[in-house]
Amino acid sequence: MRDRTFLVLELIRNPKTATDIVQELACHGHECEQHLAEVSKLDVLATLKQFDHGRLSALEVETWARCLLDRLDVAFEFGEEGVVDEAVFWLANPALHWPIDKEIHHRIATLFERRSAKRG
Secondary structure (H helix, E strand, C coil), X not given: CCCHHHHHHHHHHCHHHHHXXXXXXXXXXXXXXXXXEEECHHXXXXXXXXXXXXXXXXXXHHHXXXXXXXXXXXXXXXXXXXXXXXXXXXXXXXXXXXXCCCCHHHHHHHHHHHHHHHHX
């Protein structure tokens, strides 16, 4: 069995295999006393870039985002109410916001830019 921290990092960085990784993580149980890894703006943008280049489908992006939101061992840059958490929520729930299409990368990059300007 692979190390839980390694698997959480793999989940964040490899959206293509999110479902398989979550199945493997199930062996470690759902409860976790601390965050083992953090999803950053760069992780979200890298995933969207893969989608833009046709290496990920919209369903794979949505599945990846849903898998991240369900994890107690995953933190989000800027916290649970931060811009990264919000972007992942958008991707996990395209029916509530926008479809995962060629425009979503621009929408999320704009969200990140606006929030950075407010903090700066």
